[in-house]
Amino acid sequence: xxxxxxxxxxxxxxxxxxxxxxxxxxxxxxxxxxxxxxxxxxxxxxxxxxxxxxxxxxxxxxxxxxxxxxxxxxxxxxxxxxxxxxxxxxxxxxxxxxxxxxxxxxxxxxxxxxxxxxxxxxxxxxxxxxxxxxxxxxxxxxxxxxxxxxxxxxxxxxxxxxxxxxxxxxxxxxxxxxxxxxxxxxxxxxxxxxxxxxxxxxxxxxxxxxxxxxxxxxxxxxxxxxxxxxxxxxxxxxxxxxxxxxxxxxxxxxxxxxxxxxxx
Numbered sequence: 371x372x373x374x375x376x377x378x379x380x381x382x383x384x385x386x387x388x389x390x391x392x393x394x395x396x397x398x399x400x401x402x403x404x405x406x407x408x409x410x411x412x413x414x415x416x417x418x419x420x421x422x423x424x425x426x427x428x429x430x431x432x433x434x435x436x437x438x439x440x441x442x443x444x445x446x447x448x449x450x451x452x453x454x455x456x457x458x459x460x461x462x463x464x465x466x467x468x469x470x471x472x473x474x475x476x477x478x479x480x481x482x483x484x485x486x487x488x489x490x491x492x493x494x495x496x497x498x499x500x501x502x503x504x505x506x507x508x509x510x511x512x513x514x515x516x517x518x519x520x521x522x523x524x525x526x527x528x529x530x531x532x533x534x535x536x537x538x539x540x541x542x543x544x545x546x547x548x549x550x551x552x553x554x555x556x557x558x559x560x561x562x563x564x565x566x567x568x569x570x571x572x573x574x575x576x577x578x579x580x581x582x583x584x585x586x587x588x589x590x591x592x593x594x595x596x597x598x599x600x601x602x603x604x605x606x607x608x609x610x611x612x613x614x615x616x617x618x619x620x621x622x623x624x625x626x627x628x629x630x631x632x633x634x
Contacts, residue, residue: 373399374406374514375563386542388412389553396542403560405535410512416553420481421459424552429462434601435505435531436466437608438582441598442529443472443501444611446590451500454491454524457507461486468620471613474503477524488624491524499525508532509547509555518567526573528585534577535560 373380378401388394388407395408410416421428443449449472455464458476464486467474475491476483483490502525509532511517521528533547535558542548549555561577568575568585576584576592578599584590597603622628 371397371406371408373397373402373404374557375399375404375559376402376566378402380404380406383539384541386548386550388550389415390551392553394542394550398539399563402563402566403535403539404563405539405558407556410553410556412553413512413556417480422549422552422554424549428459431505432463432466435463435503436470438599438601438604439467439503439529440470440472440611440613441604441607442584442595445594445598446586446588447527448500449611449613452497454495454499454502456502456504456521456524457481457510458483458486460484461489463503463505464489468616470611471615473616489620495524501525501527501529504528504530506531508559509549509557511557514557514567515570518571522571522585526585526587528573530583530585531581532559532583533581534564534579 371380376399378399380397380399383396383398383405385393385395389412392412396405397408398405451473453467453472453474454477455467455474456477458464458478459481461476461483462485464474464476468486468489475489476486477491502521504521508514508530536545543550547555547558561579564577564583565575571585573585573587574589576586576590576595578596582599584595598607
């Protein structure tokens with residue numbers, strides 16, 4: 371096969387049972403290390419539920435990402451700007467960021483917006499977006515370059531998460547992130563494959579070396595980014611990224627009345 375990231379030859383790597391019944395071949399790029407499945411014919415079944423039952427870490431992950439993101443924004447971007455969470459799932463992250471004072475909007479073609487209803491991004495979006503976030507998305511992409519092109523139409527700054535492949539490359543079924551039980555993960559990145567995508571779109575690439583990454587036109591300090599993308603260290607930095615919560619303003623928008631009056 372041809373690598374979906376860099377177009378180099380991608381050789382047969384292994385076979386695994388997906389969704390407990392499909393024998394699926396995996397291919398490993400000889401140049402950038404990207405691992406991809408064969409053409410994923412099982413996705414309609416895999417996405418019978420947009421969020422998999424095995425994603426039990428969803429709430430904890432969103433809380434951690436909210437803390438990291440507000441520090442990343444405070445240090446490298448305009449905190450007063452507008453932001454979009456792409457493939458935002460149930461809207462929990464957007465709600466957390468708005469509660470923290472950041473003007474985030476939700477965008478997702480497939481999932482129901484439960485927690486951030488009323489704060490969807492307009493389509494087409496004509497306004498300037500300071501930064502897009504896209505968490506736990508890249509491993510789902512059937513065509514990474516095409517989807518990245520769509521994301522970058524909102525902003526040339528993208529903060530995202532995806533687990534980097536361990537080295538040596540593990541066999542499918544021996545590493546949890548392959549997600550063979552739910553079948554939604556079809557592409558797995560190395561640092562080199564993400565760097566290749568960034569170069570393809572003329573962007574700088576920064577990574578904490580594990581799961582948090584940034585594509586941006588800005589030039590920033592790589593060590594400083596790694597510090598800010600450390601979920602433990604960021605707990606000490608988060609108070610310095612304080613902004614007035616949008617909770618009261620959001621309540622007024624959705625209810626037509628002031629939260630102060632409602633409480634009184």
